[in-house]
Amino acid sequence: MSGKRKGLGRATVHDVAKLAGVSSITVSRYFKQPEIVSQALRDRIAEAVKALDYLPNHAAGGLASTRGRIVAMVIPNISGPIFANTIQSFSDELNRHGYQLLLASSYFSVEKEEDAVRAFLGWSPAALVLTSQYHSEGTERLIAKATMPVVETWDYVPERKPVQVGFSHIDVGRQSVEYLHGKGYKRIAFVQNSLIGDLSALDRRDGYIARMTEHGLEPWVFVPTQADPFEAGRQAVNSLLLRKQPAEAIIFANDNLAAGGMLAGARAGMRFPEDCAIFGFGNYAFSEMLLPSLTTIRPPAREIGEVAALRILQALGEAAAEGPLKHLNLLDCELIARESA
Amino acid sequence: MSGKRKGLGRATVHDVAKLAGVSSITVSRYFKQPEIVSQALRDRIAEAVKALDYLPNHAAGGLASTRGRIVAMVIPNISGPIFANTIQSFSDELNRHGYQLLLASSYFSVEKEEDAVRAFLGWSPAALVLTSQYHSEGTERLIAKATMPVVETWDYVPERKPVQVGFSHIDVGRQSVEYLHGKGYKRIAFVQNSLIGDLSALDRRDGYIARMTEHGLEPWVFVPTQADPFEAGRQAVNSLLLRKQPAEAIIFANDNLAAGGMLAGARAGMRFPEDCAIFGFGNYAFSEMLLPSLTTIRPPAREIGEVAALRILQALGEAAAEGPLKHLNLLDCELIARESA
């Protein structure tokens, strides 16, 4: 009932200290390094904490120690079928160690990404996580100057300075070709997604082109004009199959397109894989529920989140159990052969 | 090269102030209320900010003003098919107004939820968002004492003190019955999910039971023992259809179960809806891609996020454009009639 400034009205370390008859720093130590506080004081403090319903103010703590327990992540989207697993596992692993997740989405826009990074840096997060290796110049400058660990996920390009946790999209493209080629298919087309900005998908296309060429086969890339993945898939199937020399197999840039294509084809009386083999990417939740179930490549979404969190915790000195080399940063995709190819 | 405490090594308001030849509070005002700073000083400050690459430290600002620009949200899960849209739209709307989202998942565990709430309160978020009306006692106590706005989502029970933004699960159950009853089905079964903890799903079941009873029909609830939704669906279909008096229609607690059931049935040669009508809940991404496409109810996931954000912004005085009553807090679900029922 007096202080000029109001505060939040909550109990502070000082209140706890007074009640427990110790100094405030001891209360602070009770939380950060309980082992250096004597049992007697620990008990008294615990009692006071409970009596006052004390909750530490992390903003104050972070300010004083210049190392908050927040980790910031920018991801293209939350609601898409791809990244949610990464966010989930990343968040869980962090929470387990007492860190909190600050999240924003970029929608594959490097400008939005930069805005988010700028806003996040204001919170001095303990670490910063981005998606892919492609950023704006501004972002590059910010992360170059950043003092906290920076991790790039969903891509693996070890030459870059930030730590990478991901996989090679180019190899995914090659792997898809390899699988279909091994099954005897020759006229293998690739359907790109029309989503502007997802640069990594273009890497997969490049891998496809490279491997096709190595096999002496002619690459055949179709770029849908429809934005809706469903419609785009239909468009691709119509264009690639209703012709004299139809495609024998189609690699879609993602499972959404593949499903759209298959569904359009099925409703038009086509049969897969008899009329054409279908190959996707992403292993979305529905992929195994389709008829025929979709052959695809599962990106290590969950693993990326886990390993990224692990690397960050290590960098922050929370090393914990796991041996430092239990995981490598280059993760494997899993080819899931189902009915469609 | 001197100060006892190191700081983050970044430029501060004081640095900017010195360079611009003003006092630090003026720099602070430049950011919070530019209109009360003279044009001359604004220019000088802007220059200094750019020269030093100054980024405001939000932790310090939040501490001093006791109102940070962080909003905390606890949600059952991120990677499931349901909540991602809510998170996405919520986060987008907040970002648009300069707020950041702090996120944690509870996995339908009220204890985990309480842990998250406790951790979040330490950041003195500007607002707190929870899912559903069911919490632990500890959580109830915490939010009762909380000074910031608290919003509960995905449920609408206006009697409660926290603001609600959601829909009535009981009505969803009734609505499902109504639709099938209107199509002439009598032996309508309900397949509950076995996911322990999702209390709202039980409300849907109760709505089903109530409406069935009102129609003079006998409720018929099947509880799968399998945890995997796919397997659970199969189990339900086998149990409900391979009998003398098979079910004519089945309402599944969610689309995952429905899809699992339909797929199991299809592979066993059953035809839907000829042999049995199938009705889901959730309108998951795959639901329109199934063969037959799934009749279901779309919860207003995206709208919940938007309205929750709007309510919070209003409570924080960021009123902004939207008239206060443009949205109500009780949102509508959309029944999507497709092929399966």
Next chain:
DNA sequence: TTTCTCAATGTTACCGGTAACATCAGCGAG
């Protein structure tokens, strides 16, 4: 007994902003 060591605890100042109040210049009214 004296000195030294080390573990337990306290004192002080500071992290980077901003609320509250003070000051000051310019200007119209009396």
Next chain:
DNA sequence: CTCGCTGATGTTACCGGTAACATTGAGAAA
């Protein structure tokens, strides 16, 4: 010409913790 008011800017202290250094006391070593 002085007074009072208003808008622009500055001073001071404080938000709630914790780093760095100081102090204390008990037991070990001399």
